[in-house]
Amino acid sequence: MKKHNFSAGPCILPQEVLKQAADAVVNFNGLNLSLIEISHRSKEFIEVMENARSLVKELLNLPEGYSVLFLQGGASLEFLMSAYNLMKVDGKAAYLDTGAWSTKALKEAKLLGDVDVIASSKETTYNYIPKNYSIPTDIDYLHFTSNNTIYGTQFKEFPKTDSLLVCDMSSDIFSRELDFTQFDLVYAGAQKNMGPAGTTLVIVKDEILGKSGRDIPSMLDYQKHLNADSMFNTPPVFPVYVSMLTLQWLKDLGGVKAIEKLNEEKAALLYAEIDRNPLFKGFAAKEDRSLMNVTFNLTDEATGEVFDKIWNAAGISGIKGHRSVGGYRASIYNAMPIESIQVLVDAMQQFEKEI
Missing domain, CATH: 3.40.640.10 (Type I PLP-dependent aspartate aminotransferase-like (Major domain))
Known part of the structure; x- marks a missing residue:
């Protein structure tokens, strides 16, 4: 996988x-x-x-x-x-x-x-x-x-x-x-x-x-x-x-100009799901959100076991949040393809259906 x-x-x-x-x-x-x-x-x-x-x-x-x-x-x-x-x-x-x-x-x-x-x-x-x-x-x-x-x-x-x-x-x-x-x-x-x-x-x-x-x-x-x-x-x-x-x-x-456009598209895709999905809430203030590190939490921490099972099964790695913040952190640096962002979004939507 x-x-x-x-x-x-x-x-x-x-x-x-x-x-x-x-x-x-x-x-x-x-x-x-x-x-x-x-x-x-x-x-x-x-x-x-x-x-x-x-x-x-x-x-x-x-x-x-x-x-x-x-x-x-x-x-x-x-x-x-x-x-x-x-x-x-x-x-x-x-x-x-x-x-x-x-x-x-x-x-x-x-x-x-x-x-x-x-x-x-x-x-x-x-x-x-x-x-x-x-x-x-x-x-x-x-x-x-x-x-x-x-x-x-x-x-x-x-x-x-x-x-x-x-x-x-x-x-x-x-x-x-x-x-x-x-x-x-x-x-x-x-x-x-x-x-x-x-x-x-x-x-x-x-x-x-x-x-x-x-x-x-x-x-x-x-x-x-x-x-x-x-x-x-x-x-x-x-x-x-x-x-x-x-x-x-x-x-x-295409240089930094080209990668900036891709980074904006990747971040927009993931933040849109965080804001749409009632099971998630963003950690950072919206006006200060990073294009590189997307931090978010569950609205109900008790459901974490279900979500963790879903993203693990999808082949997602490394999204556990830092111990000082908890929740989740998706780091979407330059080399991260938008296809991987979509896999995470799909996992979040699957989670919404199962809860």
């Missing part, structure tokens, strides 16, 4: 990408050597790294003055790394608290300076995006998380500040067209929408670096990684390669 993988991450990837990646592990580029055993300094892998970075710039329409890095440590390391590079000695940063990941990010920043949480939706279990907040003028940067995987909320409009703007875009990068000139630093773990776990994409405006006035440990210094073309240390060879394949797949599909 075909499996329909709604896992929140590591994410679903295109089948053709998985096949290409599997072949490369056995025999990369006809070298009769595995991708994961060749030197990262070889011309073959340097070409992979250059292609991956070039595809990021092309797909996101990045202007001159922005650099692309493939690093390690996930968004979790970026929580600290971004603060190290951008918060000045005795400095201050502002954070929007919209979920578990932004909470972890501001916790790391507090190790280096003063952190002002200017808005939070914690009091309602992060089921909405705060609005109408004031942004201080005496900050080094403002940090926010564009899409909140656990709670199913997503920024539709971004904060505007004269300070640096930093965005954790781990779970919705490459999913919609954006003007990246509004950001000074963007980072994203690959494992949501770009590739396997193990590499982190960083997009940084070159001119903002080297101004913190602090000594930065080498592995946390963006400038050192830029100077070494993402190879200050041995890079995560396999995740970078699979990310390159996924980005090429996206380009061949």
